[in-house]
Amino acid sequence: MRQLVKAGFLASYTIGPAKGRDGFVMTFRPGQAFFADYDRFYRRRERGNIQFDSEADRQEIAEPLKVAYLFVEKRNGRANASVPYVSSKEVQTAKHLLAQIPFPEIPDFIDYALAEAKTTRFDVQTLGGLKQYLSGYQERRVQRAAVTAAHARRRVEEKATERRMDYDRFRRAEADLVSPLDELALYETERRPMRSAPSRRVL
Numbered sequence: 001m002r003q004l005v006k007a008g009f010l011a012s013y014t015i016g017p018a019k020g021r022d023g024f025v026m027t028f029r030p031g032q033a034f035f036a037d038y039d040r041f042y043r044r045r046e047r048g049n050i051q052f053d054s055e056a057d058r059q060e061i062a063e064p065l066k067v068a069y070l071f072v073e074k075r076n077g078r079a080n081a082s083v084p085y086v087s088s089k090e091v092q093t094a095k096h097l098l099a100q101i102p103f104p105e106i107p108d109f110i111d112y113a114l115a116e117a118k119t120t121r122f123d124v125q126t127l128g129g130l131k132q133y134l135s136g137y138q139e140r141r142v143q144r145a146a147v148t149a150a151h152a153r154r155r156v157e158e159k160a161t162e163r164r165m166d167y168d169r170f171r172r173a174e175a176d177l178v179s180p181l182d183e184l185a186l187y188e189t190e191r192r193p194m195r196s197a198p199s200r201r202v203l
Helices: 002-007 032-043 054-076 088-100 103-119 127-176 180-191
Strands: 010-017 024-030
Touching (some): 002 088, 054 088, 054 127, 088 103, 088 127
């Protein structure tokens, strides 16, 4: 319940003994996040369908939760049979990581960070423990991008060289098809002066 208050879903809550029977009674006041969710999922309706900004929800909710779940799976070395509890602090940390690294690269970053932590015997327990490896991962990204660009340039140069060599081979093959007699005949034809056509007398 304290986590719900901290996340803004509840404004406050109380727990007291039930009157006239065993047990407890809990009362609470909804917080700002509760009303925001209620407005998003129940009030904004158009033609009977729930309308909301799916792109914003993906960036603010879905992707950070996936990052937090993925971290738990990779840290434990196995997939979770059930959805683990994710604190609001972990979600905020996931958002911080996503601001630095594109979502498709997050699995690679987590693998890199956990491997680096293992070299120093650092037992990472939370996503916050991975933030110290951001700079190293980003430097590696730059280096890998430079290597990839160099490979691409070299491949373009190799393709251009292959095309020149293919053209040279083609020209040599075409030249071999011309016999010496054909060359001589062509030479004599070029040397022979062109005869002018006989003029006609007009009476």
